[in-house]
Amino acid sequence: MVARVIPVSPFDLVIFGATGDLARRKILPGLFHRFRVGQMPEDAAIIGAARSQMDSGEFRALVGAALEEFVAEPDRTPETIAAFLSRLTYVHVDAKGDAGWDELGAALRADTTRAFYLSVSPSLFGSISKQLSTRGIATAESRIVVEKPFGHDLETAKALNADLLQAFDETQIYRIDHYLGKETVQNLMALRFANSLFEPLWNSTHIDHVQITVAESIGVQGRGEYYDQSGAMRDMVQNHLMQLLCLIAMEPPSRFEPNAVRDEKVKVIEALETVAPENIVRGQYRAWNGKNDYRGDAGNPASRTESFVAMKLAVANWRWAGTPFYLRTGKRLRARASEIAVVFRDPPHMIFPKMEGRKGNALVIRLQPDEGITLRTTIKEPGPGGMRLTEVAMDMTFADALGSDLHSQDAYERLIMDVIRGDQTLFMRGDEVEAAWAWADPIIAAWEDGNQQPAAYDSGGSGPEEALMLMHQDGRRWRAIGA
Template structure:
């Protein structure tokens, strides 16, 4: 393990992400005694605060976003003592000297969390360099978006690489900090039950769904320039696919795990040209009802017409020996029927049913890994219904459930950023995304977007509160597959 950093520098410290996630996460680590003793946290943004003003801001954020059972006046007070603030316009190099002076001695290491607009990456990196804040004992965590396509992503990464080599660059995908996502590795590689059938001989298909019931929710300016494909598929969903499809790594470390993930991402069959309309579905939510409330269309929320997709479904393939012929169905969207993030693995049916002549109907086994809002792993298996079977054998699909909330009831469920902050401070890159992963993801996504553009593909309307356009149902049903709903 590398030496933990003695100081943390938090860019975007007064933004919405900081209030909802970052400050509560850091408080949670502090309250549990997990932050290094003496670690200071310096926030910076354009807001005009001094140390006292930022501490008052942080206290208010903790009041709003930390659960009541986690609040402790003593812990809050000692956490606030760690906080300092330096106002900074990151677009101007001259302000960084004052920031460096505020930080003081960084000989014990500095971890930087950078959450800013892509246009500010260049000036920020140059400002950090000019102030001597990019040395060998400094590492940087980068919050997305890191570009909008492969070309712009390379530009951003080249800018960062001028000051921070890859081993000191930590690209954040907060999904990788979720406990259930990490449990994918434990499920696959900690149990002998699954790995022998975790391949094209044992698995019929895989579904990955990330659905939201919310609309724009204050993100109009960002979302309309991005859309569902780049907002969710390019990062979160492809990372989930890579964890499901990767080969067993030799060790649980950053190099081994990320080596195997990038092999999967490079093996994705391109969805390009004439295949794009047949293998993808795009949609945009219209008016409707979500949870009994009438909601407006995307155009109305945005207050202007738009061709941005709020829904996308894709049929993908991983072209290697393990997954030859196994489709991976990806689906994500806003204003859908329910909030859900899950992975569904349907195994192939038994080769011969001994129960068919006695009226017993079999269903293929299904493994469901639910990430949110509940966290559980469920294996659906066939069982015989009780009875004397005088009119035939009756079989029923029954679930074997592992509820993480129940099984680990005495363990607090942590915000994903808690783990990621701790790993950044300690220098463990395992749950962060490497540059070659990012570029492989963008290459696959860019081909789809180019296909949409060349084919004049426009998003199909769907009613809010539904599961998206009807074409998304056809995408799977022509293969004899039904979405898990």
């Protein structure tokens, strides 16, 4: 199956930090893919803006090298790359000074959608947005995209929101979380709200518990200094895992419209009960197979920063009372895998003989590495000899069911096109970000005040033993990472 491509309207996209790592690895290759399949109109323009002194030809050469490195060979030809690079220009801009802003304004067209992607440090959000506003470069219809980390805590998140709101209206601000651009995450909403099969069962009467796992096999080497100031709670739980939790637990919105969806997500965050200390596990990976431990990778021999978090959460509303949500994320684990497992309750009365090792019905939504949805069901084992039960999985891997073209699309591609279309549904609203920080801050503060060391865990494993016990004490078990 080939994805149906609907071209967007003409646009001028300015990428601040266009020579940086994120732009080279994700943003520009993503735009190239949208150009390759015909979603970018002929007169779309991409303007790189950064402090590096270079001209447009040098910038095109840099982008061309990035495409050679980060775009698969079957997806690129010299002709396609040349045509894409012809859409690119470059302006040297000093984010905190005067240089380049007049040139940037002159490069933009009057009757075209203007979008500004801030692939820069959050410390520059305020100065860039102010320059765009005071110099008249941003219009009332312009859009501004900002990357995580959106704040270090509630106080800094409020300050960043205030800076942006001095120059832009909330309807113009797109706080990007690439997890929400994944095909499976979007399909989760379709699965819940476009089918009559699951929504009647989507409550504590029928769901025993929910597991959300985001596991990474790599450590923090290469970004240890940043990570050591952040940790798994700030880097992953407060944003990525919180967004997945919201989509699983939210009430049906009145319509598929940005504010209606985001209203329901905020309600989930506000309904989260305070997490008891015994329901949280922090971990830090130790040396393994010749590789550094976390402290070695972070360059801090006394670090108490967590590289792993597991927790048990409760959503205090009628739909979810009595159904726990178990979250875990960590570095240097057995495999790279992200999934949501919705585990259903057993039938109230089982008429068949007990099946050894039965796990029960579960809906597993896989986010990476192979996006798809699996429904685990119990059936009769084929053949004679009585009623023997077995469990099978009805699997829908998107690459197999819908074609590799759909599977290959990156989250950044979808989200950037949503920005151009003016669709904020999959972007975080300011009050949503602040609500998530208001929930996370007391947990982080308690860790910092307690002076407690994270539990050590073996690299290449499943995390600390304490995380296994978090579920064992409830008579449940984590799904195997990468299963």
